[in-house]
Amino acid sequence: MAKDYFIHFAQAHTEFRLPELQSISELYGFSVSLPTDPQEQNPSRPFMIVGLESEDHARLLAGRCILVRAVYELWARGTSYTQLHAMNASRKHIWESYQPGTSFKFNVSSVNHTIPQARQREVMENFSYMAFQGPIDMKNPGIIMSCFEECKSIISSLIKRNDGDFKEAFFGKLVAEGSARSLISKFDVKKRVYFGNTSMESEVSLLMANQAQAGPGKIVYDPFAGTGSMLYTSAHFGAFVFGSDIDGRTMRGKNPKSSPGVVRAAQQYGVGTRLIDCCTFDVTKNPWRCGGIMDAIVTAHLILDSPQDGVRAGAKRLGRKEGRELRDMSRAAKDGTYIPPTKPYELSELAADLVTLSRYLLKPGGRLVFFLPTVTDEYEEVDVPTCEGMTLVANSMQNFGKWGRRVCVS
Amino acid sequence: MVRLITHNLLACHAKGCTTNNFPLAFRDVQLENREAEYNPEFLKGFMPKIEWNALVSTARELGDVSLPAECPEPGTETDEFLHALHHVLMEIHVEEGSMVCPNCQHVYRISNGIPNMLLAEHEIK
Numbered sequence: 001m002a003k004d005y006f007i008h009f010a011q012a013h014t015e016f017r018l019p020e021l022q023s024i025s026e027l028y029g030f031s032v033s034l035p036t037d038p039q040e041q042n043p044s045r046p047f048m049i050v051g052l053e054s055e056d057h058a059r060l061l062a063g064r065c066i067l068v069r070a071v072y073e074l075w076a077r078g079t080s081y082t083q084l085h086a087m088n089a090s091r092k093h094i095w096e097s098y099q100p101g102t103s104f105k106f107n108v109s110s111v112n113h114t115i116p117q118a119r120q121r122e123v124m125e126n127f128s129y130m131a132f133q134g135p136i137d138m139k140n141p142g143i144i145m146s147c148f149e150e151c152k153s154i155i156s157s158l159i160k161r162n163d164g165d166f167k168e169a170f171f172g173k174l175v176a177e178g179s180a181r182s183l184i185s186k187f188d189v190k191k192r193v194y195f196g197n198t199s200m201e202s203e204v205s206l207l208m209a210n211q212a213q214a215g216p217g218k219i220v221y222d223p224f225a226g227t228g229s230m231l232y233t234s235a236h237f238g239a240f241v242f243g244s245d246i247d248g249r250t251m252r253g254k255n256p257k258s259s260p261g262v263v264r265a266a267q268q269y270g271v272g273t274r275l276i277d278c279c280t281f282d283v284t285k286n287p288w289r290c291g292g293i294m295d296a297i298v299t300a301h302l303i304l305d306s307p308q309d310g311v312r313a314g315a316k317r318l319g320r321k322e323g324r325e326l327r328d329m330s331r332a333a334k335d336g337t338y339i340p341p342t343k344p345y346e347l348s349e350l351a352a353d354l355v356t357l358s359r360y361l362l363k364p365g366g367r368l369v370f371f372l373p374t375v376t377d378e379y380e381e382v383d384v385p386t387c388e389g390m391t392l393v394a395n396s397m398q399n400f401g402k403w404g405r406r407v408c409v410s
Numbered sequence: 411m412v413r414l415i416t417h418n419l420l421a422c423h424a425k426g427c428t429t430n431n432f433p434l435a436f437r438d439v440q441l442e443n444r445e446a447e448y449n450p451e452f453l454k455g456f457m458p459k460i461e462w463n464a465l466v467s468t469a470r471e472l473g474d475v476s477l478p479a480e481c482p483e484p485g486t487e488t489d490e491f492l493h494a495l496h497h498v499l500m501e502i503h504v505e506e507g508s509m510v511c512p513n514c515q516h517v518y519r520i521s522n523g524i525p526n527m528l529l530a531e532h533e534i535k
């Protein structure tokens with residue numbers, strides 16, 4: 001039987017919240033029932049109530065979802081404490097087993113606001129009817145109960161808040177703290193032994209690995225691998241990863257004598273053996289012998305040029321700009337230093353090619369997760385290329401001033 | 411790197427080269443063995459995608475004769491076989507050398523474990 005839990009979310013990349021929950025629950029093979037009222041799903045709110053079949057599922061979400069701060073078993077909620085206590089009292093069966101002697105800790109807090117100590121104590125004392133006999137244990141409690149007040153508006157951190165004036169309060173027992181958020185710091189680009197100006201911020205590359213449902217025994221491929229940001233996070237979750245790029249220097253780094261930069265970074269994260277290979281080729285002229293080999297394709301394009309120049313991802317493909325002559329190849333081909341010429345590759349074309357390629361290279365049910373720069377003003381669903389046999393699962397948008405970038409999962 | 415799993419998935423893709431373009435022949439190779447995580451489920455799942463004859467002959471050329479000439483039927487793989495397959499697919503690395511197309515003789519160089527599969531402009535399809 002499903003029970004209600006409330007999830008405390010990080011207020012970042014809120015558009016990824018539901019796609020991440022859905023991807024991870026599907027990966028582990030359980031379901032998350034979402035609230036039916038859209039207001040209850042509002043991604044600007046820090047808490048959301050979900051139905052889960054078991055506490056283990058709550059732990060799995062907390063262990064893997066980057067946006068989950070913690071998951072609590074819901075005991076009561078209310079827009080006032082009168083309402084919350086009435087609900088809590090009527091659901092005594094949920095918590096009475098803890099009455100006799102379970103040691104506990106009790107937290108009272110608010111998101112974006114500090115409740116004065118005196119009122120924290122007052123809120124806590126108002127729960128005394130629960131008559132928990134166990135000792136209070138701040139270090140190693142049997143259970144942790146938390147009462148959260150949700151502020152009326154998240155932007156009102158600018159306005160002076162009236163303490164105690166809240167939108168809604170939530171009360172329950174902590175099931176698990178979110179442990180995946182610490183990966184944001186672990187994969188911080190600045191701490192990486194090899195990175196470049198195309199490296200993707202760690203939080204987004206982690207979210208994308210989750211949307212790709214990366215896990216042990218799967219193969220994840222980035223055909224625009226660059227400095228490899230997309231590969232490390234998927235490999236961390238257990239997947240074998242492949243990278244390719246038209247420009248081998250992006251994967252190798254400056255020193256052609258030392259081992260390639262992507263290999264060194266993968267080793268830094270302890271996933272060197274999961275990096276199957278990196279190859280240099282133009283993905284539009286690729287040497288893959290057959291299709292149906294990858295579980296996921298995860299890739300990102302960034303805006304490299306200034307926005308005034310129009311959206312450009314710096315993508316290119318083999319070929320020659322019109323009007324230029326073919327060069328004599330005999331010498332270069334012999335000494336191995338030959339670098340073929342390239343011509344610009346339009347982003348819309350790239351996106352369409354990527355969807356077609358994915359359909360070929362992915363196993364049935366595999367996922368394409370890609371991050372593209374997009375002009376927010378002109379943003380429409382039709383921007384996402386479609387292809388028979390591929391369905392759009394999620395399309396999240398990250399606002400970026402006039403510029404948006406989005407991640408699509410097909 | 412250039413593990414045999416990768417080698418088994420790459421074919422020559424030069425213009426007009428569509429038959430007898432696989433497997434690429436290794437030449438002047440420097441090998442290294444590196445331990446990799448053993449995952450039998452992954453191996454079994456991947457087996458249908460392997461060109462078996464190419465894998466066996468390439469492994470032999472590189473000095474590993476542990477694989478049977480015939481690929482076992484699904485469900486009949488022994489532990490010993492899976493360990494041998496794991497070693498051949500995942501643990502033998504070609505660090506330097508080249509891969510040559512048996513049909514058009516295109517040379518794909520490998521340096522520091524990264525193969526250069528780029529085509530020159532006259533070779534693009």
Ligand SMILES: C[S@@+](CC[C@H](N)C(=O)[O-])C[C@H]1O[C@@H](n2cnc3c(N)ncnc32)[C@H](O)[C@@H]1O
Binds near residue numbers: 244281284302
């Ligand atoms: C935005 S960067 C990728 C960034 C990458 N996620 C990272 O962590 O560095 C795009 C990459 O795509 C490569 N690229 C552009 N056009 C390509 C093509 N036609 N085939 C393969 N790679 C290409 C570029 O060399 C560049 O390294």
Ligand SMILES: [Zn+2]
Binds near residue numbers: 422423424511512516
């Ligand atoms: Zn050829």
